[in-house]
Amino acid sequence: MATFHGYVHVPFCRVRCGYCDFNTYTATELQGFPQSAFISNLRAEVKLARENVGPRQLETVFLGGGTPTLLPANELAEALGLLREAFGIADGAEVTTEANPDTVDRDYLSVLKEAGFNRLSFGMQSAVPEVLAVLDRTHNPEAVARNVAIAKGLGFQTSVDLIYGAPGETMEQWKQTVQAALSLDTNHISAYALIVEPATKLARQIAAGALPAPDEDLQADKYEYLDAILSENGFDWYELSNWSKAPNSVSEHNIAYWKGQDWWGFGPGAHSHIEGRRWSNVKHPTTYAKHLALGELPSIDGETLSENEKLEERAMLELRLRAGLDLQVIRKLNMGFAKSVSELVAAELIEGSAAISGRAILTLKGRLLADFVLRKLLGL
Amino acid sequence: MLQLTGVVDDRSMRAQYLDRMDIERERGITIKSQAVRMPWEFENQTYALNMIDTPGHVDFTYEVSRSLAACEGAVLLVDAAQGIEAQTLANLYLAMENDLQIIPVLNKIDLPAAQPEKYAEELANLIGGNPEDCLRVSGKTGVGVDALLDKIVQTVPHPVGDPNAPARAMIFDSVYDSYRGVVTYVRMIDGQLTPREKIQMMSTRAVHEALEIGVSSPEPEPTKGLGVGEVGYLITGVKDVRQSKVGDTVTTVAKPATEPLKGYSEPLPMVFSGIYPIDGSDYPNLREALDKLKLSDAALVYEPETSVALGFGFRCGFLGLLHLEIVTERLEREFGLDLIATAPSVVYEVTMDTGAEITVTNPSEFPTGKVKKVLEPMVKATILAPKDYVGVIMELCQSRRGNMIDMQYLGEDRVQLRYSLPLAEIVFDFFDQLKSKTQGYASLDYEESGLAEGDLVKVDILLQGDQVDAFSAIVHRDKAYAYGVLMTTKLRELIPRQQFEVPIQAAIGARIIARESIRAMRKDVLAKCYGGDISRKRKLLEKQKEGKKRMKMVGRVEVPQEAFIAALSTGDEKKGDKKSK
Secondary structure, eight states, X not given: OXXXXXXXXXXXXXXXXXXXXXXXXXXXXXXXXXXXXXXXXXXXXXXXXXXXXXXXXXXXXEEEESOGGGSOHXXXXXXXXXXXXXXXXXXXXXXXXXXXXXXXXXXXXXXXXXXXXXXXXXXXXXXXXXXXXXXXXXXXXXXXXXXXXXXXXXXXXEEEEEEEOOTTOOHHHHHHHHHHHHHTTOSEEEEEEOOOOTTSHHHHHHHTTSSOXXXXXXXXXXXXXXXXXXXXXXXXXXXXXEEESSGGGSOHHHHHHHTTOEEEEESTTOEEEXXXXXXXXXXXXXXXXHHHHTTSOOEEEXXXXXXXXXXXXXXXXXXXXXXXXXXXXXXXXXXXXXXXXXXXXXXXXXXXXXXXXXXXXXXXXXXXXXXXHXXXXXXX | OTTTTTSSOTTTOOTTTTOOSHHHHHHTOOOSOEEEEEEEEETTEEEEEEEEEOOOSGGGHHHHHHHHHTOSEEEEEEETTTOOOHHHHHHHHHHHHTTOEEEEEEEOTTSTTOOHHHHHHHHHHHHOSOGGGSEEOOTTTOTTHHHHXXXXXXXXXXXXXXXXXXXXXXXXXXXXXXXXXEEEEEEEEXXXXXXXXXXXXXXXXXXXXXXXXXXXXXXXXXXXXXXXXXXXXXXXXXXXXXXXXXXXXXXXXSSOOSSOOOOOOOOOOOEEEXXXXXXXXXXXXXXXXXXXXXHHOTTOEEEEEEETTXXXXXXXXXXXXXXXXXXXXXXHHHHOOOEEEOOOBOOEEEEETXXXXXXXXXXXXXXXXXXXXXXXXXXXXXXXXXXXXXXXHHHHHHHTTOXXXXXXXXXSSEEEEEEEEEHHHHHHHHHHHHHHHTTTOOEEEEEEEEEEEOOEEEEEXXXXXXXXXXXXXXXXXXXXXXHHHHHHHHHHHHSOOOSSOEEEEEEETTEEEEEEEEOOOOOOOOSOOOGGGHHHHHHHHHHHHHHHHTEEEETTEEEEHHHHHHHHOOSOOOOOOOOOO
């Protein structure tokens, strides 16, 4: 039986970052929808979810966005309270919120700690003001260090998110960012290559020639540098874009996604996966609220996965993990899997010893080509 | 004429009435000849005028020559706003060689840009006589058309032939009609043919029954038979046009003729190209489509061919570039196929040191051993243009290995240039270049003029050491390097990075003349894959499965079909999307 997890999507931002295509809205984009209505709507959705799922205890909770910390601390506490009241939360469960370094301080974080949050994921992105400017990030780099220190003092597990490969970012600037992140002494780091998503401001700037397109070779160099320096400093990769210091500091919540567990995504645009069924909520907060006011689930795009699709998803997700993918999954999807596996071992994209014992585990080179490895394994 | 003689009423009349194919009407050209019979009264006597509307383009010269051989006179129609074009000249000379009575006519005199005085002068210079003898008409308004019809009756000789001799009819065209089978167009020389009679093709001795005999006026109209001088059609129920060979003589079984009429030489394909379906599973459909097209286009030849890069297809022979273009367009349009055509090439005669002789219609089949000499087809090209463009035309011909034969003024500002050029240089993009360098004012015509030795080499393109047959080309030694650089650079832009480095080389035999390389792909991974990304990523994977079908393997290198198409197109291609994600 799969474990059960809760995600709450807070779709508000003060400004929209140029690279971001997430479901989030600035005050003007909300078209009159009050942010203060978020909790009352969440209450309605939690009630419907409880009727739908039945009595299941939450193993982890994660608040993401958007910018959850744009809401007052007591509202985040209230959101967590709603989930606890409806489902119950397991003892010692990981309870995370994403935090914008500019929107929190000691008082704010104390309220969260008091409410039961025990992990903070800071959107640091870069330590270099020029790079932050290209990304449209407004925060002051010093706020990150100050708040991470406060959070650790209050007993939170901490993590920072980094982005590499922003247009114009040099290798030196990236090294500076990595060093700054290390000096924070968090026990978890996530790092994402910048992807130019279609229909974003960044995509338009690149198309117009105002900014250079990210250089994929340089992004690869940056990944290799990061991985080397993190291992020197006691971090291990446990997913393509995630490193942790000790086994118990991995993000349990994210692992639930990659292991195909059940979760309910609350809030506008949030995605859910329960017992082989995937759906997402309508995106705009106003429409979302309308559905709830009618007493109906604000869900769209529902699909029930076939056995093959389930296997494909397992391959797609588990290949990204340090533990790797059981090759039995591949055997069922690709008749010629043995040939694919041996070619991938020969190309040093997956580990030979693990392959012999029936698992596909990506090498460093393989991690950078994970999508290629997946296609190859699936015989595409 | 059709309206004035009453064979087409005003209500049914439309522009290009006799051009039946969509493609003819769209392009405003004639591809197939059409026969029509019109009554005309002159000095109280009614005459039957048989007319054949012919194509003008150089590729279809053989159609024109067949039609001319079936006639006694020719109406030389020249656009009064544009003057004589190179192909008009070619057709005029053909008519003169056939000793036909030529009636010069300037058409479209209703156009504001018409300059009938100027072009009448030009015409008179060409065929002799006075500019005043040149008739001026407008097909649109009907002005002058009655005078033209009168003139035809007056000047074109009446048919001579023996009505009592055994029947002899010349086949000048034969087309396939999906409802009625093969329709054979003939010109009666001697005797007569009647329906229900057993007829015989003199070359094949094949006997058929004439199920229907009639005339086109211009819709098919059954008659009681055809007599001396008449032009009409025969239907025998045969399904294959090859049973009714153009140039053959039709006689009757009951009273057979002994001597066939002088036939025509069969047109030889001049230009070859490999035609491949984009979707490999369309191969059988392509075969069927070619078989069907062949029924109405005897000049089309093809045989199966395989290419490492493009899969299964056909090497097809055409009369020229327009013919190639029209056939591929008809295949795509009338049979719903998506096709790739390789760069057009000509036929080379290669002699080896050993004395062996090889005919090469596909560059990738050019022999590898010691080559003693290579002969390539030459053409005599005639270019007509305003005198201001003489310089650019000469420059262009020079760069295409041309030798000038002569140059003369046609009128005070129009010049005719004649060049000897390798056909291979013309089939590439000569016509486009000529048109663009002369703002569209130049016209081109050419005729075969035998073979000539050329310093020619085959340039191969290699991907990771594997030859990509579709890109092999036979070029002049001086141009080999430029071709090599062009293709390797193009391919480097078009082929997505692989997970290993891919060298792209151009080679003459074992000698590498140009080299590029596609660096190994180092990064192909989606950075973030959380709850909301999962469905999206799985759907992307499904899409890639579809995309995979359009990938071709050259050795270990995956090449998207689009890259081949873009590399085969001669123009400036758009830069390919190098991302494979």
